[in-house]
Amino acid sequence: MDKELLVTVNPEGLKTLTRSYMHGTDLQAIDDAWKLAVSVHADKKHFSGTPYLEHILQVASTLASMHLDLDTIVAGLLHGVLKEGVELKALRKEFGDSVANIVNGCTRIANVHYNSKLAHQAENVRKMLLAIASDVRVLLVKLADRLQDMCVLDTVEPLTRKEIARETKDLYSPLASRLGIDWLKRELEDLSFQFLYPDEYAELVSNLESSLAERQLYVDEVISILHGKLQASNIVPTRIIGRPKHLYSIYKKLVVQQIPLERVYDKVAFRIIVNTVKECYEALGVVHANWSPVPGRIKDFISVPKANNYQSMHTTVMGPRDHFIEIQIRTENMDRIAQEGVAAHWAYKEGERASDSDTRLFKELKELVKNLQEVEDPREFLDSVRGELYANAVYALTPAGEVKELPEEASPIDFAYAIHTEVGDHCVGAKVSGKLVPLKYQIQNGDILEIVTSRKQRPRRGWLELVKTSRARSRIRSWLRKEEREKALNLGREICERELKNYDTTLKKMVKSGHVKHLLKDLHCNSLEDMLAKVGSGMITIPHLVKVLQPPEVQKEKDITELSGPDSFAEQKTPPSSSSGIVIEGVDDMLVKISRCCNPVPGDAVMGFITSGRGISVHKKQCVNLHATDPRRWIDVEWSAGQHGVGHRVEIRVSAENGKGVFAAISASISSDDANIVEISAHTTPTDTADFHIALEVDSLEHLQQILQHLRQMKQVIVARRA
Numbered sequence: 001m002d003k004e005l006l007v008t009v010n011p012e013g014l015k016t017l018t019r020s021y022m023h024g025t026d027l028q029a030i031d032d033a034w035k036l037a038v039s040v041h042a043d044k045k046h047f048s049g050t051p052y053l054e055h056i057l058q059v060a061s062t063l064a065s066m067h068l069d070l071d072t073i074v075a076g077l078l079h080g081v082l083k084e085g086v087e088l089k090a091l092r093k094e095f096g097d098s099v100a101n102i103v104n105g106c107t108r109i110a111n112v113h114y115n116s117k118l119a120h121q122a123e124n125v126r127k128m129l130l131a132i133a134s135d136v137r138v139l140l141v142k143l144a145d146r147l148q149d150m151c152v153l154d155t156v157e158p159l160t161r162k163e164i165a166r167e168t169k170d171l172y173s174p175l176a177s178r179l180g181i182d183w184l185k186r187e188l189e190d191l192s193f194q195f196l197y198p199d200e201y202a203e204l205v206s207n208l209e210s211s212l213a214e215r216q217l218y219v220d221e222v223i224s225i226l227h228g229k230l231q232a233s234n235i236v237p238t239r240i241i242g243r244p245k246h247l248y249s250i251y252k253k254l255v256v257q258q259i260p261l262e263r264v265y266d267k268v269a270f271r272i273i274v275n276t277v278k279e280c281y282e283a284l285g286v287v288h289a290n291w292s293p294v295p296g297r298i299k300d301f302i303s304v305p306k307a308n309n310y311q312s313m314h315t316t317v318m319g320p321r322d323h324f325i326e327i328q329i330r331t332e333n334m335d336r337i338a339q340e341g342v343a344a345h346w347a348y349k350e351g352e353r354a355s356d357s358d359t360r361l362f363k364e365l366k367e368l369v370k371n372l373q374e375v376e377d378p379r380e381f382l383d384s385v386r387g388e389l390y391a392n393a394v395y396a397l398t399p400a401g402e403v404k405e406l407p408e409e410a411s412p413i414d415f416a417y418a419i420h421t422e423v424g425d426h427c428v429g430a431k432v433s434g435k436l437v438p439l440k441y442q443i444q445n446g447d448i449l450e451i452v453t454s455r456k457q458r459p460r461r462g463w464l465e466l467v468k469t470s471r472a473r474s475r476i477r478s479w480l481r482k483e484e485r486e487k488a489l490n491l492g493r494e495i496c497e498r499e500l501k502n503y504d505t506t507l508k509k510m511v512k513s514g515h516v517k518h519l520l521k522d523l524h525c526n527s528l529e530d531m532l533a534k535v536g537s538g539m540i541t542i543p544h545l546v547k548v549l550q551p552p553e554v555q556k557e558k559d560i561t562e563l564s565g566p567d568s569f570a571e572q573k574t575p576p577s578s579s580s581g582i583v584i585e586g587v588d589d590m591l592v593k594i595s596r597c598c599n600p601v602p603g604d605a606v607m608g609f610i611t612s613g614r615g616i617s618v619h620k621k622q623c624v625n626l627h628a629t630d631p632r633r634w635i636d637v638e639w640s641a642g643q644h645g646v647g648h649r650v651e652i653r654v655s656a657e658n659g660k661g662v663f664a665a666i667s668a669s670i671s672s673d674d675a676n677i678v679e680i681s682a683h684t685t686p687t688d689t690a691d692f693h694i695a696l697e698v699d700s701l702e703h704l705q706q707i708l709q710h711l712r713q714m715k716q717v718i719v720a721r722r723a
Contacts, residue, residue: 009051009053009054009057010034011030011031011034011057011060011077013061014030014057014060014061014064014073015027015030017061017064017065018030018064018070018073021067022070025070027070029070029074029095029099030060030070030073030074030077032094032095033074033077033078033095034077036078036081036086036094037053037056037077037078037081038053040080040081040084040085040086041053041056041080041081041084044084046152047149047152047155047156048152048155048156049155050152052080055148056076056077056078056079056080057077058148059076059077059079059141059144059145059148060073060074060076060077060144062076062144062147062148063076063140063141063144066140066144066181066340067340068137068140069137071095071096071098071099071102071137072102072137072140072141074095074099075099075102075103075106075137075141076141076144076145078091078095078099078103079102079103079106079107079141079145080107081103082103082104082107083107088100088103088104091103091104098135101135102135102137102138102141105135105138106138106141106142106145136179139175139179140179142172143172143175143176143181143184143188146168146172146188147184147187147188147191149164150164150165150168150188150191150192150195151191153165153191153195154195161195162195162196164195165191165192165194165195165196166192166196168188168191168192169188169189169192169193169196172188173185173188173189173192176188176341177308178308179308179341180306180308180309180310180337180338180340180341181339181340181341182310182338182339182341183339183340186246186248186249189246189248189249190246190247190248192248193247193248193251197251200251201247201251204247204250204251204254205247208244208247208250215244215268218268218320218321218323219242219268219270220242221320222242222268222270222319222320222325223240223242223270225290225320226240226270226272226287227240229286229287229290230272230283230286233282233286235274235279235282235283235286236275237272237273237274237283238273238274238275238332239271239272239273240270240271240272240273241270241271241273242268242269242270242271243268243269243271244268244269245268245269268325269325269326269327269328270325270326270327270328271327271328271329271330271335272287272327272328272329272330273330273331273332273335274329274330274331275331275332276331277302277331279331280302280313280329280330280331281302281313283313283329284313284315284329287315287317287327287329288315288317291317291318291319291325292317292318293315293316293317294315294316294317294318294324297314297315297316297326298314298315298316299313299314299315299445300313301313301314302330302334304395304403306393306405308341309337309341310337310338310341311330311334311337311338312328312329312330312334312338313328313329313330314326314327314328315327315329393405393406393407393408394406394407394408394410394443394444394445394447395445395446396415396443396444396445396446396447396448396449397446397447397448397449398419398448398449398450399448399450404418404419406418406443406468406469407468407469408442408468409442409468410442410443410467410468410469411439411440411441411442411443411466411467411468412427412429412430412437412439412441412443412449412451413427413439413463413466413467413472414443414467414468414469414471414472415430415443415449415451416430416451416453416472417467417469417471417472417475418469418471418472419451421475423451423453424459424472424475424476425457425458425459425475425479426453426454426455426457426458427439427451427452427453427457428452428453428454428457429451429452430449430450430451430452431449431450431452432447432448432449433447433448434450436452439463439466440466458479458483459475459476459479459480461480463476464476464477484537485533487536487627488532488533488534488535488536488537489529489532489533489536490536491535491536491627491631492531492532492533492534492535492536492537493507493532493536494631495535495536495545495631496531496532496535496545496549498631499545499546499549500549503549507528511528516528519531519548519549522548523540523544523545523548525540537622541605541621543605543636543638592608592615592616592618592637593615593616593617593618594617594618594648594649595609595617595618595619595623595625595626596649597619597623597625598619598620598623598625598626599648599649599650599651600618600619600620600623600648601648601650601698601699601700601701601703601704602639602648602699602700602701603639603700603701603702604620604621604701605620605621605622606618606619606620606621606637606638606639607619607620607621607626607634607635607636607637608634608635608636608637609626609629609633609634609635610633610634610635616635616637618637647676647697647698647699648697648698648699648700649678649695649696649697650695650696650697650698650704650722651693651694651695651696651722651723652693652694652696652704652707652708652711652720652721652722652723653691653692653693653694653719653720653721653722653723654666654691654692654694654711654717654719654720655689655690655691655692655717655718655719655720656689656690656692656714656716656717656718657688657689657690657716657718658684658688658689658690659716662690662716663682663690663692665714665716666692666694666711666714666717667680669707669710669711669714670694670696670707670711672710673703673706673707673710674703675696675697675698675703675707676696676697677694677695677696678695678696678697679693679694679695680692680693680694680695681693681694689718693723704722708720708721708722
């Protein structure tokens with residue numbers, strides 16, 4: 001790096017900023033970190049074209065301006081060194097575990113390839129959330145880094161610019177809000193707005209600037225009136241502030257309400273800062289005594305703080321000249337926390353403890369991450385993250401007065417799981433103010449909910465459509481997985497006992513004799529329970545199981561028969577084959593139908609079910625409909641040879657990034673694999689994907705797997721699976 005540049009780009013300003021609040025602290029670690037950063041990044045450029053050292057200095061300075069601890073500032077200087085080959089072990093040795101862990105958590109996941117951009121993004125977010133759960137300072141560094149990137153985003157090409165801006169709006173801005181850092185949330189939102197909707201941004205800025213003088217006169221008028229009315233009631237505010245609402249919040253109002261800018265009357269938010277909580281409520285009374293409040297727009301976040309520790313009184317009133325104005329009333333300490341969030345009072349210094357409110361916030365963050373880890377599908381995972389972080393909150397109470405914060409449109413099931421897993425699992429309904437409501441009821445602000453439970457109730461799959469919280473969703477899935485495993489265990493036990501009867505033995509006898517150990521080894525199972533679950537779920541097929549269960553002498557006799565030469569086949573009877581291509585041992589002239597509920601194809605493990613007067617219906621062995629029937633009416637069937645070229649109907653689902661030609665590309669891929677498309681339907685989703693439901697005719701399971709594999713290799717395809 002140019003020596004002249006190093007004279008101007010140096011950490012002296014950063015150290016001055018840090019000393020302003022970190023009195024008497026040794027800042028040698030900043031010099032050491034800067035020295036390492038210079039050795040690693042000396043000739044590197046940021047994507048904006050400026051020296052990378054300038055970027056990391058801005059990141060660290062942003063963290064210092066938030067009055068964060070020394071380790072966080074040092075981590076800000078070093079957040080890119082691991083990607084340049086510095087060993088984590090060396091970083092740990094020189095700067096300690098705390099700095100090393102933050103830097104490691106901030107490092108972007110590299111050299112990982114997924115079948116779609118969506119899966120890659122989901123995995124990055126997942127890893128970042130895990131790092132945040134272990135140390136929230138990882139997020140603070142990432143937010144400072146993203147803010148500096150957004151300030152120079154106009155230097156990258158338009159497509160990348162929009163992708164980064166959308167990720168910032170959907171993820172980083174709500175994360176900043178979750179930590180209560182209001183100024184950072186607003187800045188990230190406005191910068192995202194500028195790059196996502198440049199024309200609308202420019203028009204809004206122009207219109208607001210043209211009315212600036214008029215708006216300032218109105219602000220001065222309202223502040224003067226407020227001062228006079230409050231002092232007349234013996235309330236002396238420390239400050240009254242009138243500030244313009246940030247651009248993105250005004251734009252959202254224009255879009256949601258579909259109104260022109262001149263009809264947005266509350267373009268300015270007023271803030272009354274008083275000395276005590278008592279004065280907050282007194283000031284609210286004065287405001288309402290002079291201006292009519294808008295019903296439903298009065299919110300008390302002082303007695304019921306938000307999850308990010310935000311406290312304030314909110315009201316919207318009809319102010320002078322019949323303009324709606326929003327007024328917030330809070331104390332000085334509340335105002336500092338509202339602006340700086342977790343950075344206002346979170347202490348990382350040795351020997352200092354977090355406040356109760358901070359402890360609750362980080363506990364909730366960890367709980368959020370834990371719940372989201374159970375969501376495997378990339379799109380569902382990202383939707384869950386957005387839902388948890390971005391949704392507006394509603395506040396409901398238990399009969400004992402305990403407040404629960406939930407996302408908008410949350411159901412009583414969400415509320416029940418927020419109380420306790422047991423309450424959620426056995427929830428049958430709820431009472432709101434004494435009136436019974438259904439499980440699909442959407443909770444409203446201020447509702448007092450009493451959950452009605454029954455020991456007979458169990459979580460249902462349909463509940464997943466009703467719940468909005470990741471906690472409820474993960475608990476329901478956990479129960480369903482447990483229930484499915486128990487069903488598989490019981491079914492597997494029943495199948496094994498039935499087959500063992502043929503050899504005059506039982507599972508109990510096999511366990512007692514020790515023969516079960518050989519059985520588990522042959523079937524590659526860890527335990528008897530593991531084997532039974534795999535048999536019940538169809539992972540171990542019945543023919544395979546029967547072969548392993550056969551006593552050695554029976555197996556030996558069978559092997560001799562198979563090896564005795566061509567003449568032995570002369571006396572064997574070939575089992576009849578139906579037109580469906582199914583062989584039924586020992587049964588002739590019987591109607592056989594392929595079941596439409598699971599559409600098995602040659603290669604699938606199948607089982608027949610003897611119907612009442614309609615012959616045999618053939619299902620996949622793991623078909624849930626088959627498992628709901630009486631096993632005594634099951635019959636062993638198998639596919640006959642020579643089925644190649646015979647069309648078997650099967651249904652698949654494909655989800656792809658919506659775009660021109662995607663329908664034709666998917667159809668062409670299927671046709672190129674010699675498959676006949678019988679039916680196809682498609683629709684687009686609010687998240688701009690195209691979902692296809694396709695019925696095909698394929699030769700075999702191998703043929704189907706080839707089709708799905710080729711679809712998954714397409715750049716636009718997110719998911720391709722059998723329906």
